Amino acid sequence: MKAITMQRYGGPEVLELTDVPEPKVGPDSVLVRAKAAGVNPVDWKIREGYLDALFPTHFPIIPGWDLAGVVERVGPAVSEFSPGDEVIGYVREDHLERGTYAELVSAPVRTLGRKPRGLSWAEAAGLPLAGLTAYQALTKALTITPEDTVLVHAASGGVGSFAVQIARAKGARVIGTASPRNHDHLRELGAEPVAYGPGLADEVRRLAPGGVSAALDLVGGAAIEVTPDLLTDKGRWASIIDPSVIDRGGRYVFVRPDPTDLSALAGLVDDGRLTVTVAKTFPLVEAGEAQRLNAEGHTRGKIVLEIA
Numbered sequence: 001m002k003a004i005t006m007q008r009y010g011g012p013e014v015l016e017l018t019d020v021p022e023p024k025v026g027p028d029s030v031l032v033r034a035k036a037a038g039v040n041p042v043d044w045k046i047r048e049g050y051l052d053a054l055f056p057t058h059f060p061i062i063p064g065w066d067l068a069g070v071v072e073r074v075g076p077a078v079s080e081f082s083p084g085d086e087v088i089g090y091v092r093e094d095h096l097e098r099g100t101y102a103e104l105v106s107a108p109v110r111t112l113g114r115k116p117r118g119l120s121w122a123e124a125a126g127l128p129l130a131g132l133t134a135y136q137a138l139t140k141a142l143t144i145t146p147e148d149t150v151l152v153h154a155a156s157g158g159v160g161s162f163a164v165q166i167a168r169a170k171g172a173r174v175i176g177t178a179s180p181r182n183h184d185h186l187r188e189l190g191a192e193p194v195a196y197g198p199g200l201a202d203e204v205r206r207l208a209p210g211g212v213s214a215a216l217d218l219v220g221g222a223a224i225e226v227t228p229d230l231l232t233d234k235g236r237w238a239s240i241i242d243p244s245v246i247d248r249g250g251r252y253v254f255v256r257p258d259p260t261d262l263s264a265l266a267g268l269v270d271d272g273r274l275t276v277t278v279a280k281t282f283p284l285v286e287a288g289e290a291q292r293l294n295a296e297g298h299t300r301g302k303i304v305l306e307i308a
Contacts, residue, residue: 001019017284020060020102025074028075030074034068037067037100037102039302039304040129041294046096057096057097061099062097062099063101066089066091068088068121069086071085072104086114087107088262101305103307112259113128116265122278123276124276125302127265132261134163135166141238142214148213151175151177152164162274164190165190165268165273169268205230211233211235212231213235215236219241223239227250237249
C-alpha cells in the first residue's frame, strides 16, 4: 500500500510517499480503507521530534492520528463494526509507528466511532482529534452548563471553533478571542469576539463585568498569564497547551481516544449543532506541504489529506 513515512526527525522534506506492507489486524482492531486523514499541529511536532520523550518511537513512522474511511476487515474479537461501515477515528496508540497517512490503517476499536451521515470524507477526517479535544475539555475538565460564561482563547482555530459550538450546544454564553478578520466567523458560530493584543482583558471585563465562570486556553503564552484575573471567584479553567496551568489552579487536558465521545460529537453533527470547516485539502503525496501550512497557524478550519 501507499503511505507517507519518515525515517528520521526533521522538516517537511523527511516525509516521503513510499510502498509499505499492509498492516496486520489484531484481535481488537479493524482494517480501515482510508478516505481522508486530518492534519494537526501534533503531526508536525512529532515529525520534528518534540514528542520523543513522551512516546516510544519505532522508525519508519507513518504520521497522522485523524482518520475517516471504510471498514474492510475486523479482528476476531470485534463485534462493534462490520465490513462496509463508515467510521472516523482518533487513532492514537501509546507508541509512534503506525499512523493514518496511509491507504490502509489498522485501528483499535477503542479509537473509532461511526462517521456522521452529513459530512464529506474530508470534513469527517477533520473532526476526531480537534473535536474530542474541545469536547473533553468542556464536558469533563470544565463541566460546562447553561449557567456558564465561557472564554475560549484562539476561538477561530480548529479546536476553538469546535469549542465554541459545543459550549453553545450546552447552552453556555461564549466569548472568543481571535484576530479581527475572524470575528464575523465567530459571530456566525455564536460567540462574542474579542481581539488579541493590548486591551483584551479590558474588553473581556466589559463583556463580563463579574468575570467568566470558565475559560479554555488553546494558545498558551499571554493567555496563561491573563486568564486567572478574568475568572469569577469560583471560576475554573483549562489549557491544552501548557501543563503549568495545574500550578495556577487549572486543569491540563491531553485528549484521549474515546468511542463514546466520538458518538456524542457525531450526534451533535447529525443534529445540526456542530459543523466542520475545511480550510484546504491536499493529496497524500503533498503531506509535507499540508504540515507546513498547518504549522503557520493562520488557517481557519481544518487541513485534510484526501487519500481515496
